[in-house]
Amino acid sequence: MSTTVHRQCTLCEAHCGIRVEVEGAEVLKITGDPDDHRSRGYICPKSQALKDLLEDPDRLRTPVRRIADGWEELSWDEAIAFASEGLRRTQERHGRHAVANYLGNPGAHTWSLFSFLALRIALGSRNNHSASSTDQLPQHAVATEMFGNPVALPIPDVDRTDHLLVIGANPAVSNGSILSAPGIRDRLRDIGERGGKVVVVDPRRTETAKLAAEHLQVRPGSDPFLLLGMLHTLFHESLVAPGHLAAFTDGLDELRSLVADWSPERVADLVGVDAGTIARTAREFAAAPTAAAYGRVGVCQQTTGSVTHWLITVLNAVTGNLDRVGGAMFTTPAVDALPLFRLLNRIGFGAKLQRTRTQRVSGQPDVLGEFPISGLADEILTPGQDQVRALVVFAGNPVLSAPGGRRLDEALESLDFMVAVDSFVTETTRHADVILPAVSPLERDDLDLIISAFSSSNHVRYNPAAVPPRAGGRDDWQVLDDLTRGVGRGRVGRPIALLTGALGRLGLAGPATVAQLALAAGPHGVLRRGPRKGLTLGRIKAREHGVDLGPLQPRLPGTLTTRDGRLALAPRVLLDEAAKLEELAVTRERARTDGFDLTLIGRRSTRSNNSWLHNSARLMKGPDRCTALLHPDDARDRGVADGDRVRVSSRVGTIEVPVQVSDEVLRGVVSIPHGFGHDRPGVGWTVAASKPGASVNDITDPTVLDGLSGSAAFNAVPVRVEPARVPAVA
Numbered sequence: 001m002s003t004t005v006h007r008q009c010t011l012c013e014a015h016c017g018i019r020v021e022v023e024g025a026e027v028l029k030i031t032g033d034p035d036d037h038r039s040r041g042y043i044c045p046k047s048q049a050l051k052d053l054l055e056d057p058d059r060l061r062t063p064v065r066r067i068a069d070g071w072e073e074l075s076w077d078e079a080i081a082f083a084s085e086g087l088r089r090t091q092e093r094h095g096r097h098a099v100a101n102y103l104g105n106p107g108a109h110t111w112s113l114f115s116f117l118a119l120r121i122a123l124g125s126r127n128n129h130s131a132s133s134t135d136q137l138p139q140h141a142v143a144t145e146m147f148g149n150p151v152a153l154p155i156p157d158v159d160r161t162d163h164l165l166v167i168g169a170n171p172a173v174s175n176g177s178i179l180s181a182p183g184i185r186d187r188l189r190d191i192g193e194r195g196g197k198v199v200v201v202d203p204r205r206t207e208t209a210k211l212a213a214e215h216l217q218v219r220p221g222s223d224p225f226l227l228l229g230m231l232h233t234l235f236h237e238s239l240v241a242p243g244h245l246a247a248f249t250d251g252l253d254e255l256r257s258l259v260a261d262w263s264p265e266r267v268a269d270l271v272g273v274d275a276g277t278i279a280r281t282a283r284e285f286a287a288a289p290t291a292a293a294y295g296r297v298g299v300c301q302q303t304t305g306s307v308t309h310w311l312i313t314v315l316n317a318v319t320g321n322l323d324r325v326g327g328a329m330f331t332t333p334a335v336d337a338l339p340l341f342r343l344l345n346r347i348g349f350g351a352k353l354q355r356t357r358t359q360r361v362s363g364q365p366d367v368l369g370e371f372p373i374s375g376l377a378d379e380i381l382t383p384g385q386d387q388v389r390a391l392v393v394f395a396g397n398p399v400l401s402a403p404g405g406r407r408l409d410e411a412l413e414s415l416d417f418m419v420a421v422d423s424f425v426t427e428t429t430r431h432a433d434v435i436l437p438a439v440s441p442l443e444r445d446d447l448d449l450i451i452s453a454f455s456s457s458n459h460v461r462y463n464p465a466a467v468p469p470r471a472g473g474r475d476d477w478q479v480l481d482d483l484t485r486g487v488g489r490g491r492v493g494r495p496i497a498l499l500t501g502a503l504g505r506l507g508l509a510g511p512a513t514v515a516q517l518a519l520a521a522g523p524h525g526v527l528r529r530g531p532r533k534g535l536t537l538g539r540i541k542a543r544e545h546g547v548d549l550g551p552l553q554p555r556l557p558g559t560l561t562t563r564d565g566r567l568a569l570a571p572r573v574l575l576d577e578a579a580k581l582e583e584l585a586v587t588r589e590r591a592r593t594d595g596f597d598l599t600l601i602g603r604r605s606t607r608s609n610n611s612w613l614h615n616s617a618r619l620m621k622g623p624d625r626c627t628a629l630l631h632p633d634d635a636r637d638r639g640v641a642d643g644d645r646v647r648v649s650s651r652v653g654t655i656e657v658p659v660q661v662s663d664e665v666l667r668g669v670v671s672i673p674h675g676f677g678h679d680r681p682g683v684g685w686t687v688a689a690s691k692p693g694a695s696v697n698d699i700t701d702p703t704v705l706d707g708l709s710g711s712a713a714f715n716a717v718p719v720r721v722e723p724a725r726v727p728a729v730a
């Protein structure tokens, strides 16, 4: 007899509702949940990988320790003791900062994140890193400067907007990021159908651009110039109307003088779009009844990541679209960090959210207590006080995901000790001394309180385990809590370890306790809404298709936690970043003369998710997806045809991939996806290794970072493309 379990797919940020048909411990079928009010039955092909992950013969089921010729299995008790002791020993000998940590992307999709954060506190090291510094860190840095609250990220109100300007994002493939909105293709189509307009700004004619009414095919890295040109038009033509924001907003005058020098005529060549179109794009944005500008990794992963995100928020604000229905809005999530940041500000700690410490070798400042992952290899390889000698990696694969991955690969091999919490022997975890494998998503219960806080509507949904954990399987939080108890020493670490232990003995172990407290204190919780109506974990669990907490609501000025309680439209540090654009405008051509005549950008595929779904045979079917897209004219100039192998070189290194000739990309641009390169020795992903591709991060530059946040600049890398084999002379 089969039963059906209702939960979410948590592979990407859409978090679609699914129905998992199970018989005993086996999963028979995964389909969309038509009763999930957000996804209404929608799922993408990746959802089927949940079953593949569960059944994958390469997935580690028990902890393993590295030995001379491979791996040996350990009991959980032995493994935790071995891991804790190795970390403790390193800290005793070399100080607490000698143990670094890295949090990968899937770690933010599970409530075990709370346990990882506790482990961080127990370790007490300043060397914290995460995938954020390859992703959305510029957005947090900008939010901290403008709103005082690093997690106050404006989300486009896609379901109610009349005009959506998408800059450097491809939601038709990524399914929306910092914009959770399952089935977003339909939502984008709906904008047009209700008489609105979608405009896409991207150097490639993407799947999203094909759905849009207009595509501005800009040159990579030119977005800040485009936005300055648009803002120039708005100020010059008196189209600036911040509306309800005016009463609590500072900085309009500084903005006016900043944009005065950047007319559409001046930026047109830099952007690759004519001045008339730039001015019209600005006018249409301002004239729309409601409009939202939205940017994601295409513009985060740039040296100008923060400045661009700032200008995007400014564009929303000066047209009165920030925090209004149909514009770019803030969520009112089940758990809100707002009171925390308000408290930090009140006790004078707010200013410490960023730039209070510097990364030892690179000198990069921290943001939200983390250093850029791009600097980790140097921290490991450069001798000196506080050199990193041990590492804990939770749910991450930085060898493939961080810039300059090849060097990090080497650095990891030189560590004294490394612990990985991951279910596979990956390009990263193959360097670990011990791997602690957690169960797969369908084997655990979960509550998403992070991704839902960045959604197109307010909601929360509990995920029961679909099948019991396979023999001996443990959830991430159990593993992480055990490590916390094992390593916690000193003034802060010891109390955290003791508290974790005490909660365990009281039967209150794990993220459920933290979630209950956070829910109670949240905007919908019992402290605010009373014991009868307030949102509790029990009430969330009782609603098997999820809880609808309503559409996004205006939240300003209440959500501001700046010291003066005002919205800072022109923060000093961002004006300083903008000042660097003058020089950038002049030097953009320089790389070409250094022999790198093309510009590299990234790409995502619907059948892939960063580095870790390439072991699913059904997703890997079909043509090679790790290709270099090249414009037909550029291919012809280099004497390469579709399918030929090419060498793509940057200042940092060279990779070899097949070329895919396509007029989708702008001339002068090469597009290569990340997350491949599974041919490194010892990688335990057999399907992935049979179609390995190459890692584009072997040629991205770890020294080229976003100016304000230190986040990786994967896009707009100067490269050269040549045939892999020189054709024989006739």
Ligand SMILES: Nc1nc2c(c(=O)[nH]1)N[C@H]1C(S)=C(S)[C@@H](COP(=O)(O)OP(=O)(O)OC[C@H]3O[C@@H](n4cnc5c(=O)[nH]c(N)nc54)[C@H](O)[C@@H]3O)O[C@H]1N2
Pocket: 103, 104, 105, 106, 107, 110, 131, 134, 135, 297, 301, 394, 395, 396, 397, 398, 400, 401, 402, 421, 422, 423, 424, 426, 438, 441, 476, 602, 603, 609, 610, 611, 612, 673, 674, 675, 696, 697, 700, 714
């Ligand atoms: N060139 C280039 N590089 C990029 C990007 C790009 O666009 N271009 N994008 C960047 C972005 S946006 C991101 S988010 C990063 C991602 O970077 P990472 O987070 O470092 O890498 P992932 O490929 O997501 O690897 C996730 C790892 O977690 C493991 N895992 C999956 N689920 C779980 C779980 O539930 N528990 C545990 N313990 N482990 C789990 C997987 O087996 C895998 O090894 O890559 C970045 N790198």
Ligand SMILES: Nc1nc2c(c(=O)[nH]1)N[C@H]1C(S)=C(S)[C@@H](COP(=O)(O)OP(=O)(O)OC[C@H]3O[C@@H](n4cnc5c(=O)[nH]c(N)nc54)[C@H](O)[C@@H]3O)O[C@H]1N2
Pocket: 012, 013, 105, 135, 167, 168, 169, 170, 171, 173, 174, 175, 176, 177, 201, 202, 203, 204, 206, 218, 219, 220, 221, 222, 223, 296, 297, 298, 299, 601, 602, 603, 604, 605, 606, 607, 608, 609, 610, 715, 716
């Ligand atoms: N199927 C699938 N879905 C995913 C993922 C995946 O790997 N596969 N990864 C998940 C993760 S971790 C994240 S963070 C999100 C990311 O979600 P998105 O931000 O939507 O990511 P991308 O699809 O990489 O889109 C970035 C776009 O920026 C464009 N771009 C590159 N350089 C520039 C530039 O200089 N200017 C402009 N204007 N555009 C530029 C690229 O051509 C690309 O179309 O996706 C998530 N969803």
Ligand code: SF4
Pocket: 009, 010, 011, 012, 013, 014, 015, 016, 042, 043, 044, 045, 046, 047, 175, 182
């Ligand atoms: S879009 Fe696909 S991968 Fe993302 S949550 Fe939905 S079904 Fe899962």
Ligand SMILES: [Mo]
Pocket: 105, 135
């Ligand atoms: Mo990401």
